[in-house]
Amino acid sequence: MATPVYTPFVFLLLLFQSRVWGFPVRQTPQESPTCGYKSCHATKPGMLNVHLVPHTHDDVGWLKTVDQYFYGDRNDIQHAGVQYILDSVVDQLLKNPDRRFIYVETAFFYRWWKQQTDDMQNTVKQLVNEGKAREGDEATTHYSAVIDQMTMGLRFLNDTFGHCGRPRVAWHIDPFGHAREHASMFAQARVIRAHSNLNPAPSPPGILPNGYNPPEGFCWDQSCDDPPIRDDPDLEDYNVDDVVTRFLSIAHAQALVYKTNHIIMTMGSDFQYENANLWYKNLDKLIRYVNQNQSNGSGVNVLYSTPSCYLQELHRANLTWPLKGDDFFPYADSDHDFWTGYFTSRPALKRYERISNSYLQTCNQLEVLGGPISRKGPFGAGYSETMKKAVAVAQHHDAVSGTEKQHVANDYARRLANGWAHCQVLVSNTLSSLSGSSAPRVYCEHLNVSVCPLTETSKKFSVNVYNPLARPVSWPVRLPVNGTAYSISDANGKAVDSQVVPVSQATAAVRRGRGYAVNELLFQVQAPPLGYSTYSVSLLQNGPPSPQSSPLSRAPTAVQNFFLSPSFRSYSLLSLCASFVTLRDFLSSLLCVCFPRYNASDGNNSESIQMSGAYIFRPNTSTPFIISKTCIYLHVFQYNSICRRPTKTFKRFIPWFSPWVSQVVRLYTDSRALELEWTVGPVPIGDDLGKEVISRLDSSINSSGVFYTDSNGREVLQRRKDYRPTWNLRQSEPIAGNYYPINSRAYIKDDKDQLTVVTDRSQGGGSIQDGSLEIMLHRRLLYDDVRGVGEPLNETSDIYPEGLVVRGRLLLSLSPPATAADTHRPLAQEVVLQPLITFTDGELHPSTRLEFSGLQAVLPPAVHMLTVSQWDQDSVLLRLEHQYQASESKEPSQPVTVNLQKLFSTLDVLGVSEMNLSANQWKDEMTRLDWKKHLPKRGGDPSVWEVNLKPMEIRTFLLRVRQR
Incomplete structure (x- = not known):
């Protein structure tokens, strides 16, 4: 999305959304002497050089x-046709070898490319070789999905x-703010962030006077x-002198x-160049007539350029x-x-995108393991490919952000659903092969x-729980x-504790006739790393239906597990309150939850x-209205390991x-966190x-x-009320501005x-x-906020x-600050990559393999297996990540070593x-422009098989493998 005036400008990484099979290309810059930096037009020292892009x-x-x-299509909504551009x-x-053009959205380019003749494809390749022809949201995307998207697009470019x-620099012109984690990812991808305004270098961006418009x-x-x-000059409306004068004034x-x-200067905007002749004919003239003034003493030189050519000149300045x-x-x-409204806009789509990314990682892993x-x-590799493309498109800054029209949001959801339907075939194939059971699998x-x-x-069914994490998980079902x-x-035939509780009134109301179960069966499952475990369930007693929960169900007077012990009672307050207390030298804190x-x-x-809208959050008062008329007092004790107490699988309270x-x-059993499942609407x-x-x-x-908040699900940043670290803030919106x-x-x-x-x-x-988080x-809004979407x-x-x-769901944990990361990082990871649960009806065959792990051993707590994906027939793409920041935790923040062969x-x-x-x-083969103040490169490893990971480091490998 773009608005005519208020859009920030920045070069970021090309976020592509399609790919074809192919290895990285082992070529050196000398193989094509006219592309890259060598294709840049000459600039003039001592003059003001204006780079037209x-x-x-x-x-x-x-x-x-x-x-x-x-x-x-649907030009009644907006005139735009990308294929014609x-x-x-x-x-x-x-028509002109001096011209240049920048194109970013490879989801479109890939479609167009597939429709071209061999002759046209060769023509475009020649344009690229001559250097003539060269995005996603930053606030609401998760880093793992962004990396996958980058990989897909860049692989397509390599192969083609x-x-x-x-790409040598990054071009990302319509995010609504910029995230630090994106900068980190781009640096590790070895592309350069180029910027404008006061600091146009590898530091974060400034803002151009015209957004990305001319x-x-x-x-x-x-x-x-x-x-x-x-x-x-023979025509009445001759205007060259006026154009040159105005342009020189703007440039200076x-x-x-x-x-x-x-x-x-960016020369273009939303869906422009459908008739590129209009642009280039006038740009050719602008360059010619402005540069002719150099003979009259003008110090301005205008040229066709690209972001990489512009950045090269900044580097040459040696500042x-x-x-x-x-x-x-x-x-x-x-x-x-x-x-700040779009951080939450379309919360259902945001959740669907997140869980679809989890499904995609499971799909990728099982494709490798199977x-x-x-x-x-019939679809072969396309089973996973459809899901990869759908999740990649969902990273767009008008997709997961929630700033699109409703029918477009529906289309994104449809694409994700179609992708998952394809992946289900692959998942079923693999689980059937690994388990030795051909029984139909139900999702x-x-x-x-x-x-x-x-x-x-x-009356009898099995539950298969696949865990996409590289460590065992305990998960409530x-x-x-x-x-x-x-x-x-x-899987070992051991009995598992379980409970049957009535379906809550809120759940019965929200499902709208899509199911008729009156109860919920609850039990805890254990799943091995990168593997599955199977549980057999048999009905013992049908009996009369359990009564529905009343709006204020009475909870037990005392509930406890190994770590927490809440006790409940109602109060006529306007909140749900919890007091976290510990014994001896542990912590204590009063907590109140309200809506x-x-x-x-x-x-x-x-x-x-x-007005408040899809983009803008603007409350009409700084004082929120309390919705609740009753409240619950929740008293929670947190015990150390010596004071562990037994518990059943699950306890709940329904305010x-x-x-x-x-x-x-x-x-839940063994949980260090309280789960708050909210239902709104x-x-x-x-x-x-x-x-x-x-x-x-x-x-x-x-x-x-x-x-403190995370940045794209990874690093953590400190936030301070009414404060910005690098400039003086004059706060005008005390809620939305914070x-x-x-x-x-x-x-x-x-x-x-x-x-x-x-x-x-x-x-x-x-x-x-102070002491509060909200x-x-x-969000449900009745007015458009005039940022282009055109509907509330x-x-x-x-x-x-x-x-x-x-x-x-919200998960709440209370810990000493020194050890808090040991709780919240694994919790967050389990929510992002949750286990996949599938079902088979009836009795399992005795020969069925009930448990499997794709790893030889559990990885160290600090190591996250970020990517396991099939690259080609004999190769696997692997990313290992150190998921802790330096000094965040005593032990996990230390460097760690992993053996790739094991x-x-x-x-x-x-x-x-x-x-x-x-x-x-x-x-x-990686090279980067060496900027002053740039951090030194990491040293080499002692062994090709022994991989050392430092805090917050991600390392990517292409493994040549053989199926056992």
């Missing part, structure tokens, strides 16, 4: 779907164009109204805020560039217009609302059933007419806040007010205005206590008061025509080559 910005879905944009630009590049198609008066697309350059004004004698350690959130384009048999069927995708036809009706007693046995809401601004305000807001508090709008619902946690922790993206976790702490909240999707949040859960964020569906109902149980590793993060270059 022709480009288009083509959203991969926004106002129209991906297909509609590509074909030029590419046709037109290629034609114009062939070789060395000359390899200067005012210099737009020559068919959608523009600016006059063309009329250069016939822009140069005042640049450090070198090189400035950059020292400032480095920035934080990020650019929250972004605002005016005093009262903070782009070998060729996993791809049995229940609505377990979060207690819907699964098989478990609701079957809740299955919808109609019986009142069941026997469960694990307030902000009423959304409708623009009728003396300070600003800005009821209103007809459209409820929460279930759950405590349909949000009422009968009072003609949009509403933004939050969960607020108030504690006795002395946080001193400081809290909201930040939370991708997986946030916390507050003091010297003794740390309260961490783990989320199950990307959400916005802040710490408005997480925005759901008022989600409904066929199932929920009166307004969308959304359900999710990893997999089904594969022999025959050879290994290390690659950059995006897997498009061999590590020993």
